Amino acid sequence: MDPAYSDQLYRYLTQTFGPKPDLWKPFVQAFDYAEYPKKSFLIQNGELENYLYFIVEGGTSSFFVHDGREKCLDLWFADHFVSSYVSFLTRQPSQIFIQALFPTKTLRIHYDVLQEFYQNSDESNKVGRLFAEGLYIARTQREIRFLSQTAEERYRDLLQHQSELVRQLPVKTIASYLGIHPESLSRIRRQVTL
């Protein structure tokens, strides 16, 4: 494994959760490298999620399929963690797919290894707590947006705050992230662009 990847994870952890060299050194060691070609799956519906992935490069979409259409729950890119976290936590089969939107490089840690950290290291539980709290906050904010904004408002906000993302990703992916169908986003784009 390119040690630069480990350094990237180490830096991310230090910046996000504080400098804890005694924890981060063994923690980073516990990750192994995994690469996913564009459109390949980190996990599929029905499988058990055994990993928490740190995205070194690339990006992923988390979605489930209903009536043959993809329903996106979130998108994650470099320097973020991704996982079918409900499956990971509950040890139940995943309801969702996670797919690489680009060729994606990850460092991943196995469930059993993370549990060892939680059992043996006090600080790791604090990190786990902060991580889960962050996910909860993100989900709540998204729910508030869905309950209070129209699809067009959500699209305009995305354009304003994540315009690179809108440029790089296909319409169908953006539409799914916004909770609408590609045809609808296509119409919204005509309105908004003109």
Place this chain on the structure above:
Amino acid sequence: MDPAYSDQLYRYLTQTFGPKPDLWKPFVQAFDYAEYPKKSFLIQNGELENYLYFIVEGGTSSFFVHDGREKCLDLWFADHFVSSYVSFLTRQPSQIFIQALFPTKTLRIHYDVLQEFYQNSDESNKVGRLFAEGLYIARTQREIRFLSQTAEERYRDLLQHQSELVRQLPVKTIASYLGIHPESLSRIRRQVTL
């Protein structure tokens, strides 16, 4: 304070997070009693959330107001924790209201006191992690339901799994929890009951 309330919290913690007498005894001590009349607010929009509440008796609705209509995020009843948790965690003003649906008795712990536990007790971080993970799972499941079911399907499921709740709460509260307006739930009820 009625010591029975502390016992109830102690029992809940032991059953949910495991028997940890050395942690639970001082932890339960750190809560104080607070009572909320029906329709009173545990917290209002714009205020900073300083408490995490354990509901001893009664129930609450967490909602924000958009275009003059209440948008419910969740309902919590006896033997559960409730808080404007995003405000509590981020120390930013609350976007939401929490209102007592019935006369409601709570034990509540102050933010500063909880932080002391997190700093001084290793196990408390594990509990905080498990708690946040549980909230994240609940939010995710709710988002999946919203993205894959119609309002009528969500109502039927609620009837099936939480019929007492549907009986006890006003239509407008149920409607808000289902993400629709009272007029729409009224129409759905006509369909479903017949």
Place this chain on the structure above:
DNA sequence: CGCCGAGTTGAACTGAATCAAGAAACGTGG
């Protein structure tokens, strides 16, 4: 060159919102 997935457009449709009005239930004070 031909094909195939991605994006766009149109027309009809649908679930739920909106606005308005009336009926029922509630609680509050006299």
Place this chain on the structure above:
DNA sequence: CCACGTTTCTTGATTCAGTTCAACTCGGCG
């Protein structure tokens, strides 16, 4: 304990956002 005013619930008519289905275009790629 009743009377009154205020919510709450229901119903109807209309509108609207987004879906559905189908047809067509475009750009890339084998």
